[in-house]
Amino acid sequence: MDLVSSELGLIFWIVAIGFAIILPILALISVVSNQFRNNEKLIWVLVVLFAPVIGSIIYFIVGRPKRIRQ
Numbered sequence: 001m002d003l004v005s006s007e008l009g010l011i012f013w014i015v016a017i018g019f020a021i022i023l024p025i026l027a028l029i030s031v032v033s034n035q036f037r038n039n040e041k042l043i044w045v046l047v048v049l050f051a052p053v054i055g056s057i058i059y060f061i062v063g064r065p066k067r068i069r070q
Helices: 006-033 040-050 052-066
Strands: none
Touching (some): 006 052
C-alpha cells in the first residue's frame, strides 16, 4: 500500500512547478513597477533572474519593504 498515490504526487509537482514559474514573474513585475534608490532596481532584477525562486522570496522579504513609496 502506497502512502502517497501517484495522483497526489502529480498534483504536488504541478503546484511546485507553477509556484516556481509564477513567483519570479510576480517579483519581476513588482521590481519593475516600483521605484528604488540608486541601482537597487537593477540589483533586484539580477537577483530574481539568476536565482528565481530563492531570489524572489528574498526580494519579497527584504527588498519590497525598501521600495520608495509614491
